[in-house]
Amino acid sequence: MLKVNNINVYYGAIHAIKGVSLEVKEGAIVTLIGANGAGKSTILKTISGLLRPKTGEIVYEGKKLNTMEAQDIVRSGVCQVPEGRRVFANMSVLENLELGAFLRKDKVQIKEDLEKVFEKFPRLKERMTQLAGTLSGGEQQMLAIGRAMMSRPRLMLLDEPSMGLAPLLVKEIFSIIKEINLSGTTILLVEQNAHMALSIANYAYVLETGKIVLEGPAKELAESEQVKKAYLGG
Amino acid sequence: MEDLLIFLQQLINGISLGSIYALIALGYTMVYGIIKLINFAHGDIYMVGAYVGFFAITKLNMSFIPALLTSMVLCSILGIIIERMAYKPLRNATRIAALITAIGVSLLLEYGGMLIVTPQPRAFPEVFPQTKISFFEGKVYMTNQQLVIFAVTLILMVLLQFIVYKTKTGKAMRAVSFDKDAALLMGININNTISATFAIGSALAAAAGVLVGIYYTSISPLMGIIPGLKAFVAAVLGGIGIIPGAVVGGFLMGIIEALVSGYGASTWRDAVAFGILILILIIKPSGIFGANIREKV
Ligand SMILES: Nc1ncnc2c1ncn2[C@@H]1O[C@H](COP(=O)(O)OP(=O)(O)O)[C@@H](O)[C@H]1O
Numbered sequence: 367m368l369k370v371n372n373i374n375v376y377y378g379a380i381h382a383i384k385g386v387s388l389e390v391k392e393g394a395i396v397t398l399i400g401a402n403g404a405g406k407s408t409i410l411k412t413i414s415g416l417l418r419p420k421t422g423e424i425v426y427e428g429k430k431l432n433t434m435e436a437q438d439i440v441r442s443g444v445c446q447v448p449e450g451r452r453v454f455a456n457m458s459v460l461e462n463l464e465l466g467a468f469l470r471k472d473k474v475q476i477k478e479d480l481e482k483v484f485e486k487f488p489r490l491k492e493r494m495t496q497l498a499g500t501l502s503g504g505e506q507q508m509l510a511i512g513r514a515m516m517s518r519p520r521l522m523l524l525d526e527p528s529m530g531l532a533p534l535l536v537k538e539i540f541s542i543i544k545e546i547n548l549s550g551t552t553i554l555l556v557e558q559n560a561h562m563a564l565s566i567a568n569y570a571y572v573l574e575t576g577k578i579v580l581e582g583p584a585k586e587l588a589e590s591e592q593v594k595k596a597y598l599g600g
Numbered sequence: 601m602e603d604l605l606i607f608l609q610q611l612i613n614g615i616s617l618g619s620i621y622a623l624i625a626l627g628y629t630m631v632y633g634i635i636k637l638i639n640f641a642h643g644d645i646y647m648v649g650a651y652v653g654f655f656a657i658t659k660l661n662m663s664f665i666p667a668l669l670t671s672m673v674l675c676s677i678l679g680i681i682i683e684r685m686a687y688k689p690l691r692n693a694t695r696i697a698a699l700i701t702a703i704g705v706s707l708l709l710e711y712g713g714m715l716i717v718t719p720q721p722r723a724f725p726e727v728f729p730q731t732k733i734s735f736f737e738g739k740v741y742m743t744n745q746q747l748v749i750f751a752v753t754l755i756l757m758v759l760l761q762f763i764v765y766k767t768k769t770g771k772a773m774r775a776v777s778f779d780k781d782a783a784l785l786m787g788i789n790i791n792n793t794i795s796a797t798f799a800i801g802s803a804l805a806a807a808a809g810v811l812v813g814i815y816y817t818s819i820s821p822l823m824g825i826i827p828g829l830k831a832f833v834a835a836v837l838g839g840i841g842i843i844p845g846a847v848v849g850g851f852l853m854g855i856i857e858a859l860v861s862g863y864g865a866s867t868w869r870d871a872v873a874f875g876i877l878i879l880i881l882i883i884k885p886s887g888i889f890g891a892n893i894r895e896k897v
């Protein structure tokens with residue numbers, strides 16, 4: 367479904383991503399794990415069109431994302447839940463969800479999807495008219511995920527959804543990600559929390575300072591000595 | 601009693617003047633909110649608006665409302681063109697580069713304007729023959745022009761409120777102002793949203809230009825400089841980037857200026873305006889509505 371072919375991404379002179387290739391198969395949960403500063407967010411931003419690779423290409427269902435505008439990438443079904451949630455704090459929960467459906471014109475289905483989001487996150491329904499900035503961290507993460515669902519993505523990119531959340535909430539968020547996947551959305555999940563990520567993913571990549579150093583089925587990686595040592599606390 | 605009547609009279613004058621400042625300040629604040637640029641050419645858009653109104657009325661024999669609308673439409677297009685040609689290429693440049701460019705655009709409009717319409721001030725035609733509505737045996741009055749200014753301003757503000765809070769474009773504007781990258785991830789077209797912001801801001805300035813024409817009856821190519829600066833102060837006073845702040849700041853500036861003039865210190869009124877700027881910058885740089893630390897929309 368998505369193929370990243372040997373991309374190089376720079377911030378000015380800083381060479382942040384050094385020849386990364388990865389693949390996400392339709393229906394899968396693929397995870398990209400790595401330490402802080404490894405370049406995980408840079409890869410997701412490049413897929414979403416916020417950054418351009420200097421060389422290499424990103425192909426999604428035959429379309430070259432690396433030459434497309436961010437809005438066309440969203441329109442073609444790739445949506446991102448960014449690191450740090452990035453909800454519009456000065457707008458209501460409902461307005462945030464409506465912005466998720468910004469490119470859609472099918473009013474009836476938008477309403478249905480809104481109901482689906484509220485079913486999944488009843489707390490968002492209770493806080494519908496509240497400003498997003500007043501929500502707790504966990505609720506903001508739910509809002510960010512709900513907002514992404516509102517675009518009816520076929521591929522959802524999630525950037526560290528567990529960041530800063532209590533263990534119980536992390537569990538909840540991960541089971542929701544699993545549910546979203548089961549209902550037909552392919553997932554590319556970026557995490558520092560390797561343990562949780564590997565437990566729900568089918569396939570995994572390990573990123574270190576801008577390079578993929580290891581890849582394989584998530585179960586195998588979870589057993590590998592190298593991963594255990596570096597990412598699973600021994 | 602006399603004192604109170606003078607105060608009331610100046611309050612009425614101040615609200616009229618404040619309407620003009622508020623309309624201009626809105627454009628400053630919206631543009632700042634979305635691209636963090638103090639658009640110093642904004643006062644000159646107001647001047648162009650006054651001239652378009654002038655020619656629409658005198659040469660095309662339009663009545664007030666069609667002239668107002670023509671001016672608003674043409675100035676929104678001008679605003680979009682200025683943004684696309686002058687500011688867009690500098691979007692990733694330093695703020696100071698964009699600021700200097702804005703001053704350049706401002707000079708271009710002022711001196712280009714002189715070239716086209718001559719530096720000669722012109723008398724704005726009397727669209728509404730002046731009548732006065734008197735209170736307190738004629739000691740306090742409001743002219744019908746003041747009434748028109750206030751009414752038009754009010755209508756435009758309600759309209760703006762509607763656009764910003766109820767339409768898709770308005771939601772996009774707020775989203776882009778708050779977080780550009782997050783807005784991009786929603787599929788919002790940043791360029792179109794910025795254009796819309798310039799269009800709306802410029803249309804409001806154009807309306808202010810036509811209104812000031814019928815109020816002060818004289819227009820000239822440099823007429824935008826001082827009101828532009830005062831509207832900028834108004835926007836800072838309310839909290840730059842905050843829409844209700846621009847409205848409150850604008851009315852406050854107008855009222856303060858009218859009171860200073862009304863109590864016989866009219867030569868001081870410009871000094872007072874800029875004194876206010878210095879005071880806010882010292883006491884609360886984020887303005888009346890601004891959060892204390894973060895700069896926000
Ligand atoms: N805007 C930026 N400008 C310059 N360098 C950046 C910028 N954003 C990230 N970097 C650098 O790129 C590298 C990868 O960052 P990032 O993709 O955010 O890592 P991760 O998401 O894995 O923590 C880091 O070394 C970081 O310092």
Ligand SMILES: [Mg+2]
Nearest residue numbers: 406407408449
């Ligand atoms: Mg990151």
